[in-house]
Amino acid sequence: MARRFAAILSLLCLLVPGGAAALDRAAILTEICSGDFRAQQTALESLAGAGAEAGREGALWARAVVQGFEGRDLRCGADAAFIDRSDGLVSAETLEPASPGGDLSAPSVNLRLRATAASAGFVLALFTEESAEARLRAAGRLDRRREAVSAAVLTAALETETDPAVAQAIGDIRTSLLLRDADPARRAEAIAAIAADATLRNRTTIAEALANEPDPAVQAAGKAALAEIDRTLAIGNALATLYSGASYASVLVLAALGLAIIFGLMGVINLAQGELIMVGAYATWFTQEAIRIVLPAALDWYLFIAIPVSFAAAALVGIAIEATVIRRLYDRPLMTLLATWAISLLLINAVRVGIGTQNLEFHQPGYVSGGFPVVGDFIMTSNRLFAIAIAAAAFFAVLALIRFTTLGMNMRAVTQNRAMAGAAGVDTRQTDRLAFGLGSGLAGLAGLALSPLYNVNPTMGTGFIVDSFMVVVLGGVGSLAGAVVAAFGIGQINVAIEPVYGAVAAKVIVLLLVILFIQRRPEGLFAPKGRR
Amino acid sequence: MRRRSLLKGLGITALGASASSFPLPGLIRRAHAADTVKIGCLFSSSGTMANIEGRLNYVAQMAAEEINAAGGVLGKTVEVVVTDPGSDWPLYAQLGRQLIAQDEVASLFGCWTSVSRKSVLPVVEQNNALLYYPLHFEGEENSENVVYLNSPPSSSVLPAVEYLMSEEGGAAKRFFMLGSDYVWPRTINQQLKGYWTDKGFDPSAWREEYVPVGHSNFQTLVNEIRSFADQPGGQPIVVLTVVGNSIPDFFREFVNQGIAAFDVPVLGLDAVEADFEGLDTTELVGHLNCWAYLQNAPGPRNQEFLANWAAYVGANDVPFRPDVAIDPMVSTYDGVHLWAMAAEKAGSFDVPAVREASAGLSFACPSGYEIAMTMENTYVKRGVFIGSLNEAQGYDILWQSEGTPEPVPFSPYMNS
Numbered sequence: 046m047a048r049r050f051a052a053i054l055s056l057l058c059l060l061v062p063g064g065a066a067a068l069d070r071a072a073i074l075t076e077i078c079s080g081d082f083r084a085q086q087t088a089l090e091s092l093a094g095a096g097a098e099a100g101r102e103g104a105l106w107a108r109a110v111v112q113g114f115e116g117r118d119l120r121c122g123a124d125a126a127f128i129d130r131s132d133g134l135v136s137a138e139t140l141e142p143a144s145p146g147g148d149l150s151a152p153s154v155n156l157r158l159r160a161t162a163a164s165a166g167f168v169l170a171l172f173t174e175e176s177a178e179a180r181l182r183a184a185g186r187l188d189r190r191r192e193a194v195s196a197a198v199l200t201a202a203l204e205t206e207t208d209p210a211v212a213q214a215i216g217d218i219r220t221s222l223l224l225r226d227a228d229p230a231r232r233a234e235a236i237a238a239i240a241a242d243a244t245l246r247n248r249t250t251i252a253e254a255l256a257n258e259p260d261p262a263v264q265a266a267g268k269a270a271l272a273e274i275d276r277t278l279a280i281g282n283a284l285a286t287l288y289s290g291a292s293y294a295s296v297l298v299l300a301a302l303g304l305a306i307i308f309g310l311m312g313v314i315n316l317a318q319g320e321l322i323m324v325g326a327y328a329t330w331f332t333q334e335a336i337r338i339v340l341p342a343a344l345d346w347y348l349f350i351a352i353p354v355s356f357a358a359a360a361l362v363g364i365a366i367e368a369t370v371i372r373r374l375y376d377r378p379l380m381t382l383l384a385t386w387a388i389s390l391l392l393i394n395a396v397r398v399g400i401g402t403q404n405l406e407f408h409q410p411g412y413v414s415g416g417f418p419v420v421g422d423f424i425m426t427s428n429r430l431f432a433i434a435i436a437a438a439a440f441f442a443v444l445a446l447i448r449f450t451t452l453g454m455n456m457r458a459v460t461q462n463r464a465m466a467g468a469a470g471v472d473t474r475q476t477d478r479l480a481f482g483l484g485s486g487l488a489g490l491a492g493l494a495l496s497p498l499y500n501v502n503p504t505m506g507t508g509f510i511v512d513s514f515m516v517v518v519l520g521g522v523g524s525l526a527g528a529v530v531a532a533f534g535i536g537q538i539n540v541a542i543e544p545v546y547g548a549v550a551a552k553v554i555v556l557l558l559v560i561l562f563i564q565r566r567p568e569g570l571f572a573p574k575g576r577r
Numbered sequence: 578m579r580r581r582s583l584l585k586g587l588g589i590t591a592l593g594a595s596a597s598s599f600p601l602p603g604l605i606r607r608a609h610a611a612d613t614v615k616i617g618c619l620f621s622s623s624g625t626m627a628n629i630e631g632r633l634n635y636v637a638q639m640a641a642e643e644i645n646a647a648g649g650v651l652g653k654t655v656e657v658v659v660t661d662p663g664s665d666w667p668l669y670a671q672l673g674r675q676l677i678a679q680d681e682v683a684s685l686f687g688c689w690t691s692v693s694r695k696s697v698l699p700v701v702e703q704n705n706a707l708l709y710y711p712l713h714f715e716g717e718e719n720s721e722n723v724v725y726l727n728s729p730p731s732s733s734v735l736p737a738v739e740y741l742m743s744e745e746g747g748a749a750k751r752f753f754m755l756g757s758d759y760v761w762p763r764t765i766n767q768q769l770k771g772y773w774t775d776k777g778f779d780p781s782a783w784r785e786e787y788v789p790v791g792h793s794n795f796q797t798l799v800n801e802i803r804s805f806a807d808q809p810g811g812q813p814i815v816v817l818t819v820v821g822n823s824i825p826d827f828f829r830e831f832v833n834q835g836i837a838a839f840d841v842p843v844l845g846l847d848a849v850e851a852d853f854e855g856l857d858t859t860e861l862v863g864h865l866n867c868w869a870y871l872q873n874a875p876g877p878r879n880q881e882f883l884a885n886w887a888a889y890v891g892a893n894d895v896p897f898r899p900d901v902a903i904d905p906m907v908s909t910y911d912g913v914h915l916w917a918m919a920a921e922k923a924g925s926f927d928v929p930a931v932r933e934a935s936a937g938l939s940f941a942c943p944s945g946y947e948i949a950m951t952m953e954n955t956y957v958k959r960g961v962f963i964g965s966l967n968e969a970q971g972y973d974i975l976w977q978s979e980g981t982p983e984p985v986p987f988s989p990y991m992n993s
Contacts, residue, residue, distance in 0.1 A: 082745050117967070154965075155975060156747040159863050160839035189840075245807035253809055289796040296794075393623070401896030402627045404825060404855030414857075416833050422803060426833040429796070498829075499793055500822045500855060502628060508791065543797045548788040549758050 068099045070106070070138045077114060078121035078152055085158055089114070093165035093193070096172030097201035104172035110137055111169060115162045120149035164193035168202075171215065177208035184214040188221075188242065196222050217241065224250070229260040236263070240270035243277035243421050274421075281421020286540055292429035294536030295436035298529055299494050300509040301516040302439055303487035305528045309517055310460045311480055313371055314378060316385040318513060319506025320392040321359045321485045325492025326501040327396065328358035330405045337408075345410040348431070348493065355493040356486040362392075363485020367478055375477075389506070396503040404500040413497040428497035435494035439487060440529060446483075447525070456480050460523065519559055521569030530570055535559070614653040614926055616641065616913070617660065617676035619687025619697065619708075624664025625791045625821035629851050629905070630689045632897045633711065634659045636906040637686050639889040640913035650917045651924065658682060662693070664821070669693040673700045673708075683926040684709060684916050686909055690820060691715055691761035698723065707928050709916060711908035713846075713869065715764035719986045721932060724915070724955045726908040728869055730768050731985035732978075736961050737844055737867035738769065740976055741814055742776075747842060750811025751782050753802050755827075756818030758787040764991075765818055765846065771990030782810065792823050795830040803834060806841045815843040824852040828861055838863030838966075849903040853970040864966045868904035869959035870944040871972045882907065882943035901970075907943050914940055915950065915957070946981050956984040 068091075076088035095107030113119040113128040119137060120127045122145045126137035136143035154162070167190070170183035187194055199219040206212045220238040223231040236254070239247045248271060255267040300322060307315045332351035336344055343350065366388055374381045409428075416426035447453035455476045458466035467473045491509075492501075499505060516535065520527030535555055542551040563569070620633040634657075641655040649655060658680050662668040669688060676682045677700070684707040688694040691714050701708045701722040709724045716729030727733075740746040754769065756762025766785055773783065784805055786798060806813040819827055824845060831843065838861065845852075848866045872883070883902055890899035915938055920926050923934035932955065939949040946960035958981035964972030 117973070153973075153975065155745055156741075156839055156842055156863055156865075156965075157745060160747075163837070163839060245804055249807060249809045285800055286797075289800070292796065293794055397623070397896070402622065402631050403851075403897060404628060404822070406855045406857075409857055414833065416835060418835075422800075422807070424834050426796075426830070428829075428833060500628075500825050502822070504623060504625075504627065508793070540797055544801060547786060548792060548798070552789060 068095055068103050068107070074110070074126040074137050077110070077119065078126050080152060082155070082158070085152065086161055089158065089161045089165050093161075093168045094195075094198055096169055097198045101172055101205070104169050106140060108166065108169040108173050109140055111162050111165045113137065114152065114154065115159065115166065117151050117154060119152060120145075121152055122149050123147050160190075161193065164190045168194055168198060171202040171211075172205070177211050180206075180208065180211045181214055184211060184218065188214070188218055189246070191218060191221055194218065194222070224254045229263050232258070232260070233263045233266045236267050236270050240274055243274040243281075245278060245422050248274045248278065278421040281419070281423035284420060285423040287537070288423070288425060288429075289540040290533070290537035292426075292433055292536075293539060294529075294532040295429070295433040296495065296498070297512055297516050297532035297536060298436045298440060299432065299491035300488075301513040301520075301528050301532060302436075302443060302525070303484040303491065304513045305484075305517050305520070305525050306443070306456075306480055306487065307484035308514070309523045309525070309528070310456060311477065311484075312378070313375070313481070314382045314385065315371075315484075316382060316510060317366065317389040317392060318484075318488055319508070319510040320389045321363060321488035321506070322492040322495065322509055323396065323501075323503065323506040324362050324392065325355040325359045325489025326496045326505065327400070327405070327492070328355040328489060329493045329496050330407065330501060333408060344408055347408065348410070348413065348497075351493055352490065355489040357489075359489020359492065360482040360486030363488075364478055364482040366485075367481040371481065372474075372477070389510075393503045393507075400503070402502060402504075404502050407496055407501065409497060432494045432498055435490065439490055440525070443483075443487065444525060452476070452479055515559055519562065519569055521571035524569070524571035527569055527571035612653050613656045614650060614920075615656045615658050615680055615682045616916070617658045617673075617680060617682035617685045617687070619660060619662055619669050619673055619676070619685060619693075620689070621664045622661045625823075626664040626689055628822065628854075629849060629903065630664075632851070632895075632903075632906055633686075633689075633909045635889070635893070635895045635897065636886070636909050637913055638893075639885065640910045642889070643885070644913070644917045650920050651926070655913075655917070666690070666692045666696045670696045670700050673697045673706075674704070677701075677704045677706050682706075683920070684928075684931070686711070686912055688712070689905065690759065691764075692759045694723070695760060705928055707916075707931060709909070709912035711905045711912055713904070715761050715768070716986050716988055717764060717991060719954055719956075721955060722928075724912065724935065724950075724957070725984070725986075726912045726915075726957050726959075727904070728959050728961070729956070729984050729986055730765060730988055732959065732961055732982040733867050733869065734765060734769070734846060735772060736978065736982075737846075737865065737963050738772070738816070740963055741842065741844060741865070747812050747814070747839075749814040749842075750778075751805070751808075751813040752784075753805050753813060753815045753841075754783060754785045754818070755798060755802070755815060756785075756787050757790045757792070757820045757823060759790060761820075762787065762818035766816070768988045768990045769816065771988070771992070775990060788819060788823065790823075791821065792819070793826040795823075795827045799827075799830045799834050799836070802831075802841065803836060806836070813841050815841060817843050817845045818847060820847045824848050825856050828853070828856060828864070832860045849905070850901050850971050851898075851903050853966070854898065854901065856970070858966055858970050859968050861966050862968055865975065866964045866966075866972060868962055868964065869946075870902075870904040870907040870942070871962045871964045871974055872902045873964075873971060873974050874944045874962065874977075875974075876943075876945035878941050878945060879943045882910070902943075911940055911942050911948060911957075948981060951984065954986060956986060958982070958984060 073088045073091060076084040092107040092111055096104035118129040120129055127134045127143060127145055128137050134143055135141060167183045167187045171180055174180045196219050199215055203212060203215050217238045221235050223235040226232055236251055239251055251267055251271060258264050304318050307313050329351040332354045333347040336347045370384050371381060374384060413428040413431045416424040418424050455471045458471055459473050459476050463473055516528050516531045520531035539551050539555050542554050618634050618637050620630040621627050622631045638657045641657045645654050658676060660672040662672050673685060676685060686709045688697060688710055689712055694710055697708060707722060709726055711726045713727040713733045741749045754766045802815060843864045845866045850872055886902055887899040918938050919931045919935040923930035935950050936952045937950060939947050942948040944960055949958045960981050961978040962974055963976040965975040967973050
């Protein structure tokens with residue numbers, strides 16, 4: 046009880062300016078180890094104030110304890126606490142190496158305590174982080190958790206802050222805290238500071254404050270701020286919908302691009318296309334594992350290193366399929382359908398037996414994890430941006446290849462009139478094989494681009510095959526641009542319907558629309574000009 | 578968008594059904610030896626459930642091996658017949674019938690999703706067979722032909738939600754229910770809504786959304802969750818009842834949109850350790866689940882079970898991780914043992930005798946609880962764990978029940 050009192054006292058000290066009493070480290074640690082939820086909460090809150098109270102050194106210690114608690118590395122003994130570091134135990138009080146006697150246990154971390162600990166960590170980062178960038182990030186995180194920080198602590202942080210941008214950010218948070226201040230002018234300032242970041246959360250905060258705001262001038266300022274936020278949010282939401290649609294479309298484009306060549310240009314119904322995507326994803330994984338062993342420093346760039354690997358792996362499998370099976374079935378499309386279906390089962394089961402059914406674990410480098418806020422509540426997620434970039438690059442590369450290279454010219458010639466092209470000296474066999482390889486390689490590339498988005502397992506490809514055929518048929522068989530337009534159409538319609546009628550209905554409605562469209566226009570969006 | 582499958586639904590699944598049942602050991606007739614007794618497994622090794630359901634086949638075989646090593650049941654060796662229903666719900670019924678009629682199995686162990694159990698239910702009832710079902714589920718069913726090895730909502734979901742609504746659990750006030758579109762999520766959510774109404778919550782405190790089974794693009798829904806969370810009214814949580822590969826897909830999007838567990842915790846009712854095998858969980862720390870077993874359960878029985886599983890995986894070249902154990906695995910393992918004990922006690926493999934002998938049996942479960950069959954129905958009393966996801970793709974135990982609560986098959990909240 047006395048210790049608890051001491052902790053409360055130390056909290057009180059925070060509020061007294063210049064109260065530079067040393068932290069009672071032992072008391073705080075005893076509270077954290079007490080197992081009593083409220084005592085732990087109080088102790089964590091007093092740790093958050095350590096920077097204001099005991100300067101940088103105190104903050105460094107407090108941060109070590111908070112991080113130990115959050116990471117479940119804190120160990121409680123009978124009369125002392127320790128932090129379990131990779132190189133052995135250290136005393137939680139002094140951070141010096143120590144060897145405890147007796148049993149140690151880790152205090153349990155529930156959601157509430159985790160939130161308090163995380164907030165304390167951000168506050169302490171303001172006092173301890175060397176780089177201004179890291180402090181700015183902590184201030185940003187803190188801005189979302191204003192209720193966990195006091196103006197006094199922020200004032201203390203401002204006193205030692207040297208970087209103007211960080212100081213500005215901390216000052217803004219401090220101003221935001223004045224929303225319930227007695228002075229109307231300060232309340233208006235707080236509203237302005239909060240409204241500067243137009244998110245729905247901030248809108249809620251302001252709206253709740255306005256509900257019992259007596260001052261008409263502040264009311265008016267608040268209303269104006271809300272209207273401004275609403276405008277920004279509307280723009281953000283529109284962009285978010287467009288982005289969702291575009292990212293969904295990019296997945297469709299990636300899955301369908303290879304098929305657009307194989308089915309669209311060559312007329313082969315390849316049901317193993319999805320499995321070629323799977324082959325590409327597995328090739329990416331093998332590349333990653335190889336780099337992990339050979340060149341660990343370059344691990345972050347494995348997705349780029351794997352581009353040629355996944356393309357080549359899928360292309361080789363595709364060429365092998367063409368040379369052994371499809372070549373004999375060019376004039377029997379129904380047989381191709383059955384044969385490629387069999388190949389797809391063969392590939393799935395080969396992988397299942399050889400590697401297993403579990404989802405593969407991919408390293409997620411910074412450029413495909415997380416996201417960055419753009420406008421309002423719109424967050425651009427990096428893994429989807431990566432897929433959009435690969436889809437766009439692949440599309441333009443294929444377009445250029447078909448338009449400007451000899452192989453492309455031959456492919457177009459064979460598509461338009463096989464016999465005539467042969468008579469003109471085009472090696473149609475060779476062209477078929479290379480076109481099939483190109484289509485397969487593109488599927489492999491899709492596997493690479495989709496690996497940060499989807500689970501990679503033996504059956505991952507089966508889901509894409511129906512979508513790909515739908516995109517190719519809707520776009521107009523033989524038209525690459527048609528496939529892209531169709532993918533964007535389906536993507537946007539889908540994300541527009543989803544929030545209103547739900548994901549299940551969205552699928553049904555999109556399918557119905559596609560059926561209706563195909564009935565009205567069987568040749569698809571862009572009819573090919575050549576004779577088939 | 579993986580299952581936009583009109584084409585698939587019409588043609589390909591039919592093909593798939595026949596094609597995927599081709600390599601089934603279940604179809605390969607084995608010499609009928611007089612000194613063996615067969616039990617059948619209905620767990621998918623392909624399709625969207627494969628990654629998690631697949632391991633149950635192996636754990637059933639492991640339990641059978643343990644029983645055989647101790648002398649078998651009634652002097653007979655237990656033989657496990659494995660099938661692959663391919664995550665195709667009607668196929669579970671077809672293969673179940675086949676196991677009963679052709680292979681003459683003494684009992685069935687099978688099904689993960691409730692929709693597959695509902696599909697097998699008429700088959701076991703018509704043939705008076707016995708199905709051991711290892712998943713926690715929505716309740717509202719009490720067939721004497723099914724042994725419900727895991728908990729109905731009263732002893733799994735409701736304690737977990739209650740915890741989240743407590744001061745310590747974060748005082749949740751608003752609820753976003755997101756589920757796959759089939760019977761389990763819809764029934765669970767129906768009961769939850771009844772429960773919240775009973776606790777005095779207004780319907781504006783919750784939202785309910787469903788996605789098709791196998792759904793993978795959660796962008797729009799995670800956006801909606803963010804905007805739901807940012808609205809006034811108190812601490813929001815997500816009650817997640819999506820199944821299969823949708824679980825890692827959901828969490829990947831959740832993390833990428835920058836939502837932390839302490840801002841919006843997700844109670845993943847079907848989330849198990851195995852769902853996170855391909856994910857980096859450092860940003861997911863703190864999300865919750867609730868089961869009757871967690872891998873970190875204390876006690877020597879669990880250590881023994883984990884060691885046996887690791888050894889079994891190593892010895893038999895099982896394509897799953899040796900260091901991951903999930904609740905349905907343990908429940909299946911318990912089920913095989915409970916069946917063997919019941920048959921031994923009954924002195925017969927006849928279903929009515931086995932069922933009769935089951936009442937009141939108890940078994941030392943790896944979870945550390947002494948689990949027991951109830952006397953009045955075929956439910957099993959299990960303990961309750963609430964888990965909190967950690968950095969190492971596992972669940973730490975946040976809370977566990979004192980004893981094994983009495984299972985309540987029919988929820989009082991269903992129609993309120």
